[in-house]
Amino acid sequence: MAIHYWEEEIETLPRIGLQSIQLRRLQHLVTRVYKTVKPYRDKMEEKGVRPEDIKSLDDLGKLPFTVKDDLRDNYPFGLFTVPLDEVVRVHASSGTTGKPTVVGYTEKDIDLWASVMARALACAGAHKGDMVHNAYGYGLFTGGLGAHYGVEKMGATVIPVSGGNTKRQITIMRDFGSTVLLSTPSYALNLADAMDEMQVDPTKLSLRVGIFGAEPWSENMREEVERKLNLKAVDIYGLSEVMGPGVAMECLHTTKGMHVFEDHFLPEIIDPESGEVLPPGEKGELVFTTLTKEAFPIIRYRTKDISRLIYETCECGRTLVRMEKVTGRSDDMLIIRGVNVFPSQVEHVLMGIEGVEPHYQIVVEREGNLDTMLVQVEVSGAVFSDEIRVLENLGKRIEAEIKDMLGVTCKVKLVEPRTIQRSEGKAQRVIDKRKI
Amino acid sequence: MKVEQIAIFLENKSGRLSEITGVLADNNINIRSLSLADTADFGILRLIVDKVEKAERVLKEGGFTVGKTNVIAVEVPDRVGGLASVLKVLEKAQLNVEYMYAFVNKSGENAVMIFRFEETDEAIKILQDAGITILSGAQICAL
Structure with missing residues (x-):
């Protein structure tokens, strides 16, 4: 050669x-x-x-x-x-x-x-x-x-x-x-x-x-x-x-x-x-x-x-x-589809939405060729509603604000309180399942 | 005339429903009626119980996200067109039903439906003006 x-x-x-x-x-x-x-x-x-x-x-x-x-x-x-x-x-x-x-x-x-x-x-x-x-x-x-x-x-x-x-x-x-x-x-x-x-x-x-x-x-x-x-x-x-x-x-x-x-x-x-x-x-x-x-x-x-x-x-x-x-x-920086993402940014978005508590976890996976980001957010009493529509809108709003702030599309999943793993009092913020 | 309803946030995972009913049973709380609404990711369980305050407290202590809302218990004639006649009143008044579900026991000859409105007070007035009977929390728990 x-x-x-x-x-x-x-x-x-x-x-x-x-x-x-x-x-x-x-x-x-x-x-x-x-x-x-x-x-x-x-x-x-x-x-x-x-x-x-x-x-x-x-x-x-x-x-x-x-x-x-x-x-x-x-x-x-x-x-x-x-x-x-x-x-x-x-x-x-x-x-x-x-x-x-x-x-x-x-x-x-x-x-x-x-x-x-x-x-x-x-x-x-x-x-x-x-x-x-x-x-x-x-x-x-x-x-x-x-x-x-x-x-x-x-x-x-x-x-x-x-x-x-x-x-x-x-x-x-x-x-x-x-x-x-x-x-x-x-x-x-x-x-x-x-x-x-x-x-x-x-x-x-x-x-x-x-x-x-x-x-x-x-x-x-x-x-x-x-x-x-x-x-x-x-x-x-x-x-x-x-x-x-x-x-x-x-x-x-x-x-x-x-x-x-x-x-x-x-x-x-x-x-x-x-x-x-x-x-x-x-x-x-x-x-x-x-x-x-x-x-x-x-x-x-x-x-x-x-x-x-x-x-x-x-x-x-x-x-x-x-x-x-x-x-x-x-x-703790993540690179998702070429975009630099810090968990603190996601936290910042959540804190900006009234009633949402910053109990969250980011799950990154690679499906086919594409990185996917799932943000699990615990539903607190303050944002909970007996109406499906209200909760769905909350999820969509968080997705839109994260997209706006980070430039990355994510999916938000609302989860029950205390479902996000906490080890020694400190929450595990990121689960990266990609095999890199 | 309003009835207090407990709503609980549920992830779609196995065993959650039985946990909730278990907590209620342990605390001697009777479920009078319930409805479960769900999406792909989560669900909302709505309950009418005999001891509202206690139910709210013990479920919160059990780590659940619990909310309390006012709903209306409406007597609906138990015959063909019974529910239609009630809904017609609401439609005429342009009142939007957020959701509704049926109560298990009958009130005399009538069925009982639980309605959730955005404008609860207005709904009560309109229904009563139309001659429809609305039951209180104590009344439906006694059925």
Whole structure:
């Protein structure tokens, strides 16, 4: 198999050389952030660390963490390090857990993003001449546009089809001869089902490889997508706080981890409880420091994703460290059909409805290809009625408000009081029955 | 003239109904009439009992969600067209029946129906004006 690289020299650089680049960039970053962003400076001073204390990569551990709340506290642009007139684009999270988190990019950042995304595409064997079907959502979400510019940078053809309208997507796929598919893995399975319905034979399509991300997926799901869509499925990782898609990418030569583009995004694994850096190879919470971003660099961002770093050189020749498929979260966030859901949001909705008590339980399952969310709510005396209609309307209202707030369709089931399991006085809020 | 009815929220799972009737039996409460309304997910059990306050208390203590509502017990002639004649009165007055169910015992020659209205007081007045007999809680428990 021919190996495609986008920036071969850096992707295959001996680690010692890579580390010296990382250290130089880190020192420069810390100095700049310390000078320009007060919240960062305050936190560093609180910890008693100054830019000149960063003498080796190990000193990274001296720096304070950044968490999602720091982004919210400085909403919208408080953590930007450049004047706003140098920011050419912003993206934002949906803000369903509070204020949205906003990230910004300079022209150079956009170019960097396109480059790392091009690297990711090359990892999947994509090249100029490919017809890339980009079914990630376009908009404030980083998925669509992030991938888009990478394809253009590479010189391949991008079809900015975005999400939805599945049947049209299949027609386009067939008529345009899409060779590379970018989507969430669950949407890929939807596409497969729709093909079946439309009697489109995937083996007659030109699809060669699918780049799937933005939600957790299992090896079983990989096998299913590959079989149903007749393509090779690879995993991509990214998050808007760090960049967007293109932070790490699996290559065609291994299913043991995604190459982290660590000349730009420096990863660490920490113990989520103590915050201590864990030795190489141990499982823990993934933390990222961006080394080169201008508008919105981030220092030691706690992703809450649980993973492991693998330092052996890959068969593909890349020396870049690999991160194992994310196996869980260190918080209670759920990803349902690609949407981030915190149980506290559901609680917030319930508390907003008069008489409803926040005794609830979320049951997540995967039926076919689709995640389903069932919210069980205990019926208190205050909302109970002797009329069916009144209770049914209550259920519908909760469903509508959750949909409104979270952007996820759910089913509400009214249950008797004290039916929701309470262990040691603490209710179990989430039952995730999906096998991921 | 109103009759107090107990309503209990029930999930559709086996054994719940027998638990409720068990609690009532243990507390020496007699069920005079009942109706069960259900959907795919849940049901509502409506009861007319001889000791309303006690029933409400013991069921709440048993962990059930209990509500109390006022309904009307109406004498309906036990013959062809009997119920139709009562409903005609309500229709004329544009009164909407939320639900209704039959009482087990007869009141003399008449059957007894339990009616639930949104506008209970208005319904009582309209029915009485039409010469229809309405029974009190004490009266129906004595049947």
